Amino acid sequence: MTYYSQHAKVWVSVDCIIFGFDEGKLRVLIGRRHMDPGRGEWSLYGGFVRSDESINDAANRVLFDLTGLRNLYMRQVGAFGSVDRDPGERVISIAYYALINVKDYEDELRKEHGVEWVNVDEIPELYSDHNEMIKKARKLMRQKISSEPIGFRLLPSLFTLSQLQKLYEAVHGEDLDKRNFRKRIKEMDFIEKTGLIDKTGSKRGAYLYRFNKRAYNQDPNFKL
Amino acid sequence: MTYYSQHAKVWVSVDCIIFGFDEGKLRVLIGRRHMDPGRGEWSLYGGFVRSDESINDAANRVLFDLTGLRNLYMRQVGAFGSVDRDPGERVISIAYYALINVKDYEDELRKEHGVEWVNVDEIPELYSDHNEMIKKARKLMRQKISSEPIGFRLLPSLFTLSQLQKLYEAVHGEDLDKRNFRKRIKEMDFIEKTGLIDKTGSKRGAYLYRFNKRAYNQDPNFKL
DNA sequence: TCAAAAGTGTTAGATTTACACCCATGA
DNA sequence: TCATGGGTGTAAATCTAACACTTTTGA
Numbered sequence: 001m002t003y004y005s006q007h008a009k010v011w012v013s014v015d016c017i018i019f020g021f022d023e024g025k026l027r028v029l030i031g032r033r034h035m036d037p038g039r040g041e042w043s044l045y046g047g048f049v050r051s052d053e054s055i056n057d058a059a060n061r062v063l064f065d066l067t068g069l070r071n072l073y074m075r076q077v078g079a080f081g082s083v084d085r086d087p088g089e090r091v092i093s094i095a096y097y098a099l100i101n102v103k104d105y106e107d108e109l110r111k112e113h114g115v116e117w118v119n120v121d122e123i124p125e126l127y128s129d130h131n132e133m134i135k136k137a138r139k140l141m142r143q144k145i146s147s148e149p150i151g152f153r154l155l156p157s158l159f160t161l162s163q164l165q166k167l168y169e170a171v172h173g174e175d176l177d178k179r180n181f182r183k184r185i186k187e188m189d190f191i192e193k194t195g196l197i198d199k200t201g202s203k204r205g206a207y208l209y210r211f212n213k214r215a216y217n218q219d220p221n222f223k224l
Numbered sequence: 225m226t227y228y229s230q231h232a233k234v235w236v237s238v239d240c241i242i243f244g245f246d247e248g249k250l251r252v253l254i255g256r257r258h259m260d261p262g263r264g265e266w267s268l269y270g271g272f273v274r275s276d277e278s279i280n281d282a283a284n285r286v287l288f289d290l291t292g293l294r295n296l297y298m299r300q301v302g303a304f305g306s307v308d309r310d311p312g313e314r315v316i317s318i319a320y321y322a323l324i325n326v327k328d329y330e331d332e333l334r335k336e337h338g339v340e341w342v343n344v345d346e347i348p349e350l351y352s353d354h355n356e357m358i359k360k361a362r363k364l365m366r367q368k369i370s371s372e373p374i375g376f377r378l379l380p381s382l383f384t385l386s387q388l389q390k391l392y393e394a395v396h397g398e399d400l401d402k403r404n405f406r407k408r409i410k411e412m413d414f415i416e417k418t419g420l421i422d423k424t425g426s427k428r429g430a431y432l433y434r435f436n437k438r439a440y441n442q443d444p445n446f447k448l
Numbered sequence: 449t450c451a452a453a454a455g456t457g458t459t460a461g462a463t464t465t466a467c468a469c470c471c472a473t474g475a
Numbered sequence: 476t477c478a479t480g481g482g483t484g485t486a487a488a489t490c491t492a493a494c495a496c497t498t499t500t501g502a
Contacts, residue, residue, distance in 0.1 A: 002312070002313070003259050003260065003312070004235055004312060004313045004315070007235055007272040007274075008235075008272070008273075008274060008275040009233035009234055009235050009236075010233055010234070010235075010236055010273065010275060011228055011231060011232075011233050011234075012233075012234055012236065012305075012316055035227050036227065048231040048232070049234065049305070049316070050231075050232060051232040051234060051307075051314055052307060053307065054305050054306045054307050055303055055305030055316060056305070058305075076302050076303065078300050078302055078303070079279055079300065079302070079303040079318045080279075081236075081273070081278050081279030081280070081282075081318070082278045083275075083276060083277065083278050088226070088227070088228060089226070089228045090275055091228070092236055092273070092279060092316075092318075094303045094305070094316075160481090161481085161482090162480075162481075177465075177466075177467085178481090178482085178483095179466095179467085179482090179483070179484075180464080180465070180466085182482080182483080183483095183484090199473090199474095201480070201481095202472090202473080202474095202479065202480040202481065203472070203473035203474045203475080203478090203479065203480075203481095204471070204472040204473050204474090204479080204480065204481055204482090205472080205473080205480095205481080206480080206481055206482085207481090207482095384454090385454085385455090386453075386454075401492070401493075401494085402454090402455085402456095403455090403456070403457075403493095403494085404491080404492070404493085406455080406456080407456095407457090423500095423501095425453070425454095426452065426453040426454065426499090426500085426501095427451090427452070427453075427454095427499070427500040427501045427502080428452085428453065428454055428455090428498070428499040428500055428501090429453095429454080429499080429500085430453075430454055430455085431454085431455095
């Protein structure tokens with residue numbers, strides 16, 4: 001009998017809070033549970049951690065399984081471990097949030113998994129402690145997006161300044177002053193204006209910008 | 225066979241980063257491991273999560289076991305789950321940091337457990353991923369202590385402004401301007417000057433202050 | 449008497465905020 | 476022609492950072 005074997009083992013799962021940004025709103029992917037307990041309840045997408053993969057690998061696997069996308073921006077939210085958090089068995093779950101550009105996600109695949117984009121401000125009651133997970137994920141994401149240029153992961157590689165501003169407004173839950181916002185953007189040389197115009201959002205058209213990661217690494221000063 | 229039982233279970237432990245402040249330095253409790261694998265290596269103090277306790281309860285139990293103290297300020301750092309992080313078996317560990325006033329910790333009890341206060345800037349190589357845990361704990365604690373009045377948990381209930389300043393300097397790793405620091409303290413009405421003088425730190429003596437939690441809850445504006 | 453820590457305000461500079469109008473275009 | 480979103484600068488207010496001397500007292 002080893003030192004370890006006198007202790008109990010438990011199931012460990014990962015649950016993913018997948019953020020997207022569409023039509024000016026911050027959204028999260030949720031779906032109806034396909035299994036008992038809690039069959040039919042709204043839930044985050046998750047899966048069990050296998051014995052031969054790290055918890056990060058597990059989260060990446062679950063994300064890939066759901067979205068078909070790899071190398072998503074992903075951060076751990078934390079471990080959730082009330083004894084009775086899962087009505088079936090003792091399961092400790094580690095929550096992760098990820099950011100995706102909704103247009104990168106094939107709608108067919110989304111439907112196959114039966115998940116939907118729901119406005120983060122209109123999330124129904126979810127299975128287990130998933131509402132709590134989302135709350136903490138939002139808080140962490142909000143902090144992170146203000147000090148690191150991760151917001152671009154929620155946008156197409158080319159975006160207008162109005163889109164970028166709306167994204168930050170959605171994340172922070174408050175309107176921003178257009179001129180002050182653009183003034184700050186202009187100071188960040190790694191947010192580059194292209195010669196391209198996007199005319200889908202207005203008649204006049206707006207310049208498209210891009211995030212230059214290389215330039216950011218040269219001079220990583222970000223604050224929004 | 226339930227839905228759960230087709231998946232593997234793993235051991236889950238908690239590891240505690242216990243911060244203290246003494247002689248102007250931020251310190252952490254570490255000790256030599258008493259068991260294999262890794263016997264004799266420097267390590268954080270931890271324990272396995274039992275099947276009938278939440279992970280928070282497990283952390284509190286481990287903290288109480290080591291220090292004899294309850295109701296410590298404690299926050300989760302995150303889950304660490306590389307497959308081979310523990311050389312013996314697959315163990316996922318959830319790190320917590322806690323703040324204690326070193327004078328509340330009986331030195332006898334500390335010695336019984338064979339743990340020592342080590343300057344956070346002089347931490348030796350630790351077992352497994354414990355150095356990484358401390359690094360992340362410091363970062364989270366630094367963020368937290370700037371926006372919430374948790375620093376008082378590292379000080380006696382009566383403290384001088386010089387002690388408080390030294391604490392913040394130790395946490396942030398940089399010197400602060402004495403007058404600017406005191407100006408900010410004066411604006412926080414919940415940091416109350418008592419009529420008492422502490423003469424242990426200087427010949428002249430310094431006023432002792434106390435944190436008034438009730439007053440803070442009335443007007444929770446904290447920034448340091 | 450002097451070394452050592454306690455205590456105390458002002459000012460320049462930097463940052464942040466508030467704010468309003470013209471432009472280009474498609475419908 | 477007009478409704479819609481795109482684009483632009485300035486000034487006041489606030490916040491931050493820099494800075495030096497006097498006080499008290501035990502050794």
